[in-house]
Amino acid sequence: MKNKYLVIYNDLVQMIQQGEFVSGDTLPSEHELSQQFSTSRETIRKALNLLSQNGYIQKVRGKGSVVLDHNKFEFPVSGLTSFKEISDQLGQDFKTVVHEVFTETANNQLRSKLNCSKDVKIWKISRSREINGERIILDKDFIREDIVPDITKSIAERSIYDYIENDLGLDISFAKKEIVVESVTEEDRSYLDLRDHSQVVVIRSYVYLADATLFQFTESRHRPDKFQFVDFARRTK
């Protein structure tokens, strides 16, 4: 966090969150900010673009940077967030139950999803996520064994992302994901407390490392009444 533009970004976020600027206000001009933070205008613009991308402000040419109502949504489980991060945020009663952790030679379908060759083995991990005593999410992970060689049950119980990033020192960068609704399977029935639901929300993600290798495919199956997704879409023409 020593990058100048990140420091400025965080300063401004904090000011907005503390109510120093409220919805409808305009921030000081880029010129003014560059003097206040004793930096160049391009660096200020980098910070402001970050604010804009994250929904804090909208830049209007000839007018200024208008502060938006950032609290319209209060529970942003958007982007790429691990179950552990969510549970840390919410402080409710969370638990992970691990069903399976083993490696297998990938079949054709999985090989094409993970762009890997015949001799690469794949970890298959299956976990239920309990919130307040109810199993509402079933996570099925497929991870390339040549990139993440060791996964144990206890790692899967804590956080695989934690292990990959902190212990292995790999850098998870981003994910492409698809959200659809599907009928429940036998597997869903046995690992989830479905009540009367006959459908689940399925999030399929392809996860990449910072060096652009695709190393994981995940299917996350959610009981529909507990599912929420928040998105922030800029219009591109």
Added chain:
Amino acid sequence: MKNKYLVIYNDLVQMIQQGEFVSGDTLPSEHELSQQFSTSRETIRKALNLLSQNGYIQKVRGKGSVVLDHNKFEFPVSGLTSFKEISDQLGQDFKTVVHEVFTETANNQLRSKLNCSKDVKIWKISRSREINGERIILDKDFIREDIVPDITKSIAERSIYDYIENDLGLDISFAKKEIVVESVTEEDRSYLDLRDHSQVVVIRSYVYLADATLFQFTESRHRPDKFQFVDFARRTK
């Protein structure tokens, strides 16, 4: 489209789509590109950042810009897209049926959603979307009448976004949206061909103009088997 960085962006997109670079290749270096396009490196970087944001490449420090597999998803109904744009893209048999178009004084709930005062009237528009003869989406729009004064049934049948952008000259900029699954209502039952489904996927959007005014709130209710959402999430720490 006269901006230099946009021209470069589009050139590169086209090259990738035509297979001049395939998944795993690295693009020419920024230095090289800046010579090829006779421009500065910062301008090249702007174009490359666009490519990265849209999932075409991933930039790796010390290595280069790695081309990604952009065809993992083939049907990107992501971002802020109007029904008309989707139907234009797909060339299937689409139809819009307008149920209601009228103005009303906003109640408290709607006023807080649209950030407007007591005396502002709100358009309420309700439309079903048919694909291949089945009504699978119910769109309920709430639009500030002080910003969009005239909406007719025939405008609602074509495209309200078209009307707002092309006829009124307003500039729709972005939306915050939330996706949840909810039980069907009586309204859903009467306006949608639900088959046996007892739940719908609900997308609630807040839509802003380029000058940062919030002018529309939309509830788009989809039959779950026809719903798909594609997202591209970069990890921010």
Added chain:
DNA sequence: TAGTGGTCTAGACCACTAG
């Protein structure tokens, strides 16, 4: 070590908004 992308600067000109 050579080459890559990441950050930062100090300036220029343009397009747009507001009074």
Added chain:
DNA sequence: TAGTGGTCTAGACCACTAC
């Protein structure tokens, strides 16, 4: 017309990757 953000430049130094 004065002030705003948008684009673009030509250079500098740094952090990282690969060889």
